[in-house]
Amino acid sequence: MNISDLGKLDLNLLVALEALIEERSVSRAAERLFVTQSAMSKTLGRLRELFDDPLFVRRGSGMIPTPRAEQLALRLPGVLQAVQAMVQPLEFDPMAYDGEMNLLVQGHMGAWFVPPLVRLLRERAPLMRINTISGDEAPFEKLAEGSLDLVFQIERLSYPDDLELTTLGVAEPVLLARKEHPLVGRKIGPEELLAYPLVSLLSTDIAGMRFYEGASSELLEIQRQHTPQYNTDDLQTALEILRTTDCLFPAPPMFATQFDLDRHVVALPVVGMEELSIRYVAVRHRRVQGSPVHDFVYALVLELVESFRATLGLPTLHALREERGLAY
Missing domain, CATH: 3.40.190.10 (Periplasmic binding protein-like II)
Structure with missing residues (x-):
């Protein structure tokens, strides 16, 4: 049988064949699979056609398998077990998982x-x-x-x-700056932000972020148009730039405490920033x-x-x- 012939194969035929091999009786195999004897007889006919072999010959009140059926009997349990394993949910043991x-x-x-x-x-x-x-x-x-x-x-x-x-x-973003930054202590509007360069992590693209909750459209537009002057994929580099220059750094509120920056960095109170959330x-x-x-x-x-x-x-x-x- 080549691969194209597999389309003709009904898995139920193999289940019936296993029952026939073990019971060696059409009637008992039918009882085991809860089908009528007539239906099992028709199934046996289909099996004989599929394998081009009689598979069983009568002997008294039962049947004896042909050599072809005996060969199939050796392989059939493994085939059915493999199919059963395929359709069962995958077992996952975290303690043993090596991947x-x-x-x-x-x-x-x-x-x-x-x-x-x-x-x-x-x-x-x-x-x-x-x-x-x-x-x-x-x-x-x-x-x-x-x-x-x-x-x-x-x-x-x-x-x-x-x-x-x-x-x-959910978090409200802040704008971080070094404690000696010229904007510290001043009321800051969106337009003041344009006077200072931004430093950004390459993985934090402001232009692509979704902001929520009645955000100031003016502030959002300025933030999205204010292209960062310094981009880096290294967090430590970004933090060092923040500590030693007048760059501004958009970040979540817990950022400063998370990285123990409180001694060097403050969050600037930008008008409209409190309306934003990410x-x-x-x-x-x-x-x-x-x-x-x-x-x-x-x-x-x-x-x-x-x-x-x-x-x-x-x-x-x-x-x-x-x-x-x-x-x-």
């Missing part, structure tokens, strides 16, 4: 949840390997093709329909829905986020979604 996951974790997000994620994995999936990057030019295409497994980022303006998003948190999201492709390993890592990240929010006295993610009427 890797490729994550995109945008900018500063990696600093607060990748280290605790690694600690959790050492306890629950010690053989799993995690590879992280902070940015990519085509992350959604790589999610679709499988070279990226999960993405954690500030929500973008748009996403392909085949991606699933989960909110990880949303952190986890992103995965629909093709990995039901994948045990993806579900496992996804759940671990959500567990870490819930723990982090509880430490800060913030509501649970479910409560956050309910409070703000979020769809995801």
Whole structure:
């Protein structure tokens, strides 16, 4: 039988053949499979046609297998077990899983949840390997093709329909500057921002971010048009530029305390900035829905986020979604 002939094969025929081989009786095989004797007789006819062999010959009240049927009897259990294993849900044992996951974790997000994620994995999936990057030019295409497994980022303006998003948190962005910056202590409007260069992480593209909640359109427009003068994919480089120059650095509110910058950096009170909010999201492709390993890592990240929010006295993610009427 060549590969094109497999289309003619009915799996039920192999199940019936196993029953016939073990029972050596059409009537008993029919009872075992809860079909009529007539239906089993027709099935035997189809089996004889499929294998071009009588398969069984009568002997008294029963049947004896032909040499061809005896050969099939040796291979049939393994075939049926293999098929059964294919259709059963994949078993996943985190403690024994020896594989890797490729994550995109945008900018500063990696600093607060990748280290605790690694600690959790050492306890629950010690053989799993995690590879992280902070940015990519085509992350959604790589999610679709499988070279990226999960993405954690500030929500973008748009996403392909085949991606699933989960909110990880909401924050009001701030504009950081060194404590000796000329703007410190002044009332700052959107136009003052244009006088100073921006430093930006390559993984944090302001122009592509989605902002929420009655944001000042003027401030947003200026921020999106004010192209960063210094771009880097290295967080430490960005922080050193911030500490030693008059550059401004758009960042989330917890950024300064997270990286112990309070001694060197302040958040500037920009008019309209308090109206803005950004949303952190986890992103995965629909093709990995039901994948045990993806579900496992996804759940671990959500567990870490819930723990982090509880430490800060913030509501649970479910409560956050309910409070703000979020769809995801």
